[in-house]
Amino acid sequence: MIQYLSGRLLATIPVVFGVTLAVFSMLFLIPGDPVKMMLSEFQTTPQQIARMRAQLHLDEPFVAQYGRFVWNALHGNLGTSIRDHRPVAQEILEVFPDTVELAVAALAVAATLGIGLGVLASLRQNTWVDVGSMMVALLGVSMPSFWLALVLVFVFSLRLGLFPASGGGGLSHLVLPAFALGLGAAAIIARLTRSSMLDVLRMEYMNTARAKGLDDRTVVLRHGLHNALIPIVTVFGLQFGNLLAGTVIIETVFGRPGVGQLVVSAILNKDFPLVQGVVLFIAVGYVLVNLLVDVVYAIVDPRVRYG
Amino acid sequence: MADALAPGQASGRDRARTRWTLLLPRVRRHKGLLIGLGIVLFLLLVALFQNTLAPQNPIQINILYALQGPGPAHWMGTDQYGRDVYSRVVHGSRISLSVGAISVGIAATAGTAVGLVAGYYGGPLDNLLMRIIDVLLAFPGILLALGIVSLLGPSLHNLMIAVGTAGIPLYARLVRGCVLVAREQLYVEAARAIGVPVRMILARHILPNVVAPIIVAATLGMGTAILSAASLSFIGLGSQPPTPEWGRMLSEGRDYLRGAWWISTFPGLAIMLTVLGVNLLGDGLRDVLDPRLRI
Numbered sequence: 100m101i102q103y104l105s106g107r108l109l110a111t112i113p114v115v116f117g118v119t120l121a122v123f124s125m126l127f128l129i130p131g132d133p134v135k136m137m138l139s140e141f142q143t144t145p146q147q148i149a150r151m152r153a154q155l156h157l158d159e160p161f162v163a164q165y166g167r168f169v170w171n172a173l174h175g176n177l178g179t180s181i182r183d184h185r186p187v188a189q190e191i192l193e194v195f196p197d198t199v200e201l202a203v204a205a206l207a208v209a210a211t212l213g214i215g216l217g218v219l220a221s222l223r224q225n226t227w228v229d230v231g232s233m234m235v236a237l238l239g240v241s242m243p244s245f246w247l248a249l250v251l252v253f254v255f256s257l258r259l260g261l262f263p264a265s266g267g268g269g270l271s272h273l274v275l276p277a278f279a280l281g282l283g284a285a286a287i288i289a290r291l292t293r294s295s296m297l298d299v300l301r302m303e304y305m306n307t308a309r310a311k312g313l314d315d316r317t318v319v320l321r322h323g324l325h326n327a328l329i330p331i332v333t334v335f336g337l338q339f340g341n342l343l344a345g346t347v348i349i350e351t352v353f354g355r356p357g358v359g360q361l362v363v364s365a366i367l368n369k370d371f372p373l374v375q376g377v378v379l380f381i382a383v384g385y386v387l388v389n390l391l392v393d394v395v396y397a398i399v400d401p402r403v404r405y406g
Numbered sequence: 407m408a409d410a411l412a413p414g415q416a417s418g419r420d421r422a423r424t425r426w427t428l429l430l431p432r433v434r435r436h437k438g439l440l441i442g443l444g445i446v447l448f449l450l451l452v453a454l455f456q457n458t459l460a461p462q463n464p465i466q467i468n469i470l471y472a473l474q475g476p477g478p479a480h481w482m483g484t485d486q487y488g489r490d491v492y493s494r495v496v497h498g499s500r501i502s503l504s505v506g507a508i509s510v511g512i513a514a515t516a517g518t519a520v521g522l523v524a525g526y527y528g529g530p531l532d533n534l535l536m537r538i539i540d541v542l543l544a545f546p547g548i549l550l551a552l553g554i555v556s557l558l559g560p561s562l563h564n565l566m567i568a569v570g571t572a573g574i575p576l577y578a579r580l581v582r583g584c585v586l587v588a589r590e591q592l593y594v595e596a597a598r599a600i601g602v603p604v605r606m607i608l609a610r611h612i613l614p615n616v617v618a619p620i621i622v623a624a625t626l627g628m629g630t631a632i633l634s635a636a637s638l639s640f641i642g643l644g645s646q647p648p649t650p651e652w653g654r655m656l657s658e659g660r661d662y663l664r665g666a667w668w669i670s671t672f673p674g675l676a677i678m679l680t681v682l683g684v685n686l687l688g689d690g691l692r693d694v695l696d697p698r699l700r701i
Contacts, residue, residue: 246670
């Protein structure tokens with residue numbers, strides 16, 4: 100296990116460095132002068148442009164700049180926002196809990212609905228329950244999250260007045276965004292759960308469990324779902340990463356504070372240090388979540404670490 | 407003599423015919439595939455004949471007719487500028503399908519080229535290319551597209567480049583995996599032994615073996631590409647006004663949700679129908695062409 104873990108950890112290091120190089124290079128891929136582009140909406144003098152260039156160390160060689168970027172990032176310094184003149188890391192950390200809260204709530208929605216629908220469909224294979232559940236799942240995959248968000252706001256906020264339409268705060272502010280974000284992932288989990296359950300339900304040990312006289316509930320939940328969940332664990336992790344990224348859209352729709360809304364406003368404001376910081380933060384987070392998924396998978400299914 | 411076919415040509419044609427003879431009954435039996443195909447063909451026809459189906463100018467502002475509900479004059483109502491929502495939805499079909507097709511085209515072409523080269527040559531080149539792909543995979547798709555749009559600036563053109571680039575890793579990985587298997591086959595070894603150039607081996611012997619998974623991935627990827635593009639347009643980082651793009655239209659209508667639900671509802675339904683059609687078609691093609699991948 101330790102050998103597997105250390106191998107997996109070592110493989111992550113070059114990827115993280117690759118991510119830092121890609122994010123750092125963003126500034127050099129901007130067509131034209133990045134400083135002029137960033138300050139295009141301000142009245143600036145050549146001295147101010149030169150000062151900004153020096154502040155961003157753009158007058159140094161590429162390697163020196165990259166080295167400084169990585170060194171600073173390793174020390175938690177992601178630069179300073181051009182608009183607010185505040186440390187980027189501080190801006191991210193202020194809103195990050197809100198984003199995690201939304202992603203976790205969306206994952207809870209996805210897991211509950213997805214596993215529920217998937218198990219139901221597999222137990223009633225080829226009946227209208229199965230077809231209906233999978234149709235719902237297909238619609239869930241095809242529905243744009245931002246449109247679902249607007250539909251939820253229209254019905255549950257504007258018409259029924261049950262939940263607030265926008266803003267952050269308590270649990271009531273979390274319900275609609277979590278559903279809007281989680282439904283797509285629920286659809287994917289439902290399809291996978293159904294297929295995984297159908298495989299498991301055909302296994303000999305299911306017959307053995309029934310032959311022992313166990314009731315249906317125990318057979319399905321303890322012997323069926325317990326084994327069927329192994330491949331689903333991986334999808335949970337991958338979906339959590341996608342949900343973190345999906346908050347970019349949902350936070351904007353609901354006007355919720357969060358990393359997603361921060362990056363969108365940074366792009367619209369051409370605040371590149373902030374864009375770089377947020378993109379680096381989310382990408383490294385995504386890599387770490389994937390690493391965690393692999394570790395959990397290796398714990399749940401020993402074949403992975405000996406494979 | 408002129409009518410005589412070379413042996414290679416005749417067997418190739420026969421092979422293709424046999425493959426279709428085998429596939430066609432499976433296609434006919436697959437209801438989902440047929441429904442998906444029907445939706446996609448319908449949308450293609452709408453996109454092709456948009457001027458006949460919706461003769462009203464989709465960007466013509468007419469404040470006198472602003473915010474009118476669906477009725478005989480305007481089937482899907484009008485928006486806050488008095489523009490006909492039906493015309494905008496119909497004209498939006500060409501934009502969304504083009505964005506989806508071009509983005510997937512960029513992703514599939516670049517990804518296939520990388521996958522072919524990496525898989526066939528192996529060694530340090532494979533290692534380098536795959537590490538680059540690993541780095542691209544470290545970014546969630548929408549974030550990568552977002553980063554690229556932030557560099558190039560928000561426009562429909564840049565949106566396609568961004569969504570296309572974000573899709574490259576999927577095809578590169580997929581094709582590389584198939585090539586690793588195909589390059590060890592006896593016929594590839596035989597072609598190498600008789601001195602067939604690498605370019606020809608890749609194009610004529612290996613590529614045909616990876617086409618089926620690429621078609622499946624491209625069809626399914628088109629749904630994702632259309633959704634990503636609409637999402638970015640929705641938050642203002644894609645198409646710009648007054649382009650009748652569905653994501654943008656949804657965004658423009660969200661401030662009028664309480665009184666004029668139709669502005670956002672119809673473009674939303676259009677996106678969902680398109681993605682549903684493409685997904686059904688993709689799922690169906692996967693079942694027919696490569697049943698092992700069925701979920």
